[in-house]
Amino acid sequence: MDRIRIVGGNELNGIIPISGAKNAALPLMIASLLTSDTLTLENVPHLADVELLMRILGNHGVDVAVNGRRERQEDGYSRTIHFTCRTIVDTTAPYELVAKMRASFWVIGPLLAREGQARVSLPGGCAIGTRPVDLFIEGLQALGATMEIDGGYINATAPKGGLIGARYDFPKVSVGATHVLMMAATLARGTTVIGNAAREPEIVDLANCLIAMGAKISGAGTSTITIEGVTSLSGARHRVLPDRIETGTYAMAVAMAGGDVTLENTDVALLDTALESLRRAGATVSPTNNGIRVMRNGGGIQPVDVVTDPFPGFPTDLQAQFMALMTRSSGVSHITETIFENRFMHVQELARLGAKISLSGQTARIEGVEKLKGAPVMATDLRASVSLVIAGLAAEGETLVSRIYHLDRGFERLEDKLTRCGAVVERISD
Ligand SMILES: CC(=O)N[C@H]1[C@@H](OP(=O)(O)OP(=O)(O)OC[C@H]2O[C@@H](n3ccc(=O)[nH]c3=O)[C@H](O)[C@@H]2O)O[C@H](CO)[C@@H](O)[C@@H]1O
Numbered sequence: 246m247d248r249i250r251i252v253g254g255n256e257l258n259g260i261i262p263i264s265g266a267k268n269a270a271l272p273l274m275i276a277s278l279l280t281s282d283t284l285t286l287e288n289v290p291h292l293a294d295v296e297l298l299m300r301i302l303g304n305h306g307v308d309v310a311v312n313g314r315r316e317r318q319e320d321g322y323s324r325t326i327h328f329t330c331r332t333i334v335d336t337t338a339p340y341e342l343v344a345k346m347r348a349s350f351w352v353i354g355p356l357l358a359r360e361g362q363a364r365v366s367l368p369g370g371c372a373i374g375t376r377p378v379d380l381f382i383e384g385l386q387a388l389g390a391t392m393e394i395d396g397g398y399i400n401a402t403a404p405k406g407g408l409i410g411a412r413y414d415f416p417k418v419s420v421g422a423t424h425v426l427m428m429a430a431t432l433a434r435g436t437t438v439i440g441n442a443a444r445e446p447e448i449v450d451l452a453n454c455l456i457a458m459g460a461k462i463s464g465a466g467t468s469t470i471t472i473e474g475v476t477s478l479s480g481a482r483h484r485v486l487p488d489r490i491e492t493g494t495y496a497m498a499v500a501m502a503g504g505d506v507t508l509e510n511t512d513v514a515l516l517d518t519a520l521e522s523l524r525r526a527g528a529t530v531s532p533t534n535n536g537i538r539v540m541r542n543g544g545g546i547q548p549v550d551v552v553t554d555p556f557p558g559f560p561t562d563l564q565a566q567f568m569a570l571m572t573r574s575s576g577v578s579h580i581t582e583t584i585f586e587n588r589f590m591h592v593q594e595l596a597r598l599g600a601k602i603s604l605s606g607q608t609a610r611i612e613g614v615e616k617l618k619g620a621p622v623m624a625t626d627l628r629a630s631v632s633l634v635i636a637g638l639a640a641e642g643e644t645l646v647s648r649i650y651h652l653d654r655g656f657e658r659l660e661d662k663l664t665r666c667g668a669v670v671e672r673i674s675d
């Protein structure tokens with residue numbers, strides 16, 4: 246199995262191009278199930294999750310053409326991909342595929358809206374909590390669907406004549422359930438109002454794409470989204486927004502290793518809260534024409550407390566990376582995780598490098614240490630994996646990260662991007 250080898254100690258200097266967002270690309274790809282025309286997506290990142298979702302969509306009848314050609318492009322940064330689903334050939338999303346990735350469960354919304362039925366396996370995804378699907382069930386029930394659990398699958402059936410617009414207030418903010426309800430409501434009869442909707446930039450990106458396809462949606466980016474159902478959607482061309490989590494990850498890597506890096510093709514507005522925490526930690530962060538410049542030249546890392554929250558709060562997907570940074574701060578910091586109950590798997594791995602972290606419920610207390618020392622560590626989930634890479638950049642000697650298939654789910658050409666900025670990071674195949 247491949248591993249990543251990092252030799253710490255080098256500053257990062259140069260330019261890092263930011264890819265299209267995984268968490269925007271996945272729901273956008275799924276939206277192609279809503280139309281028989283072609284949906285063209287630009288800036289799609291080349292990631293394991295994207296490849297897997299292509300297979301899942303192919304199962305339902307989506308024809309996938311990369312850059313206009315039918316073969317896949319094996320290298321190159323983010324790509325333009327055409328998705329065409331003339332007819333849905335299968336409304337079942339099987340366990341073998343859906344269990345590998347949480348977002349694949351989201352096909353339930355478009356399948357139900359377009360075909361009136363769906364049989365979708367209960368999902369998998371990163372092991373960061375129990376991750377139930379009750380909000381999806383309740384939301385789709387509010388639109389008139391019958392939802393039954395049978396043998397690990399959800400059987401969803403729309404009423405005769407299709408889903409019916411309704412008001413549904415989420416008892417808890419959910420990104421995935423907001424995506425699904427919004428997609429399902431585009432083809433429902435009448436108006437749907439989603440209360441306590443997620444406000445993440447990826448929700449706005451999906452809404453913009455659906456609007457370009459002919460959907461009538463207002464309020465995306467606020468906590469109330471209104472969707473007036475239409476009878477059909479058409480094709481569209483849409484550019485996937487920059488990956489704010491990748492942006493924040495590299496910003497934290499620079500703050501950790503020191504140096505001066507410009508993150509290109511991204512936008513400070515996507516991650517205000519996280520960047521503010523980085524400034525408080527001692528990094529200089531400023532917007533450029535087309536991205537963000539992050540510097541830390543000398544000066545130590547200050548301890549900063551953070552609490553994760555739905556957007557616009559501090560993202561849970563940057564919690565592990567920020568914790569890696571705090572392991573080298575000059576004092577004591579606290580990080581509270583409020584979204585997922587089991588998202589501290591990186592703590593024991595960071596400890597192998599010499600970090601001093603103790604857990605009390607959902608809060609981690611991090612006592613900064615003068616130096617970290619390289620060691621073999623194990624990636625446990627996507628963002629936890631990259632936190633180990635960040636720690637490795639500042640650790641003395643060699644850090645070997647195993648189980649890096651997690652990293653390949655969400656970071657396009659990680660070694661390449663870091664190496665170009667002076668880091669010693671390489672993939673080793675055993
Ligand atoms: C592919 C993708 O975009 N993944 C992101 C998405 O995941 P995902 O959409 O799965 O996360 P949610 O926003 O749904 O989860 C938020 C919280 O709601 C809970 N919940 C969710 C649905 C439900 O039916 N019942 C329920 O209780 C979850 O267990 C969690 O505690 O948003 C998360 C929160 O920003 C991110 O960490 C993930 O990277």
Ligand SMILES: C=C(OP(=O)(O)O)C(=O)O
Pocket residue numbers: 268346347348369370371373562627628655
């Ligand atoms: C948790 C994540 O992904 P998923 O929801 O697909 O497990 C993530 O992107 O950090």
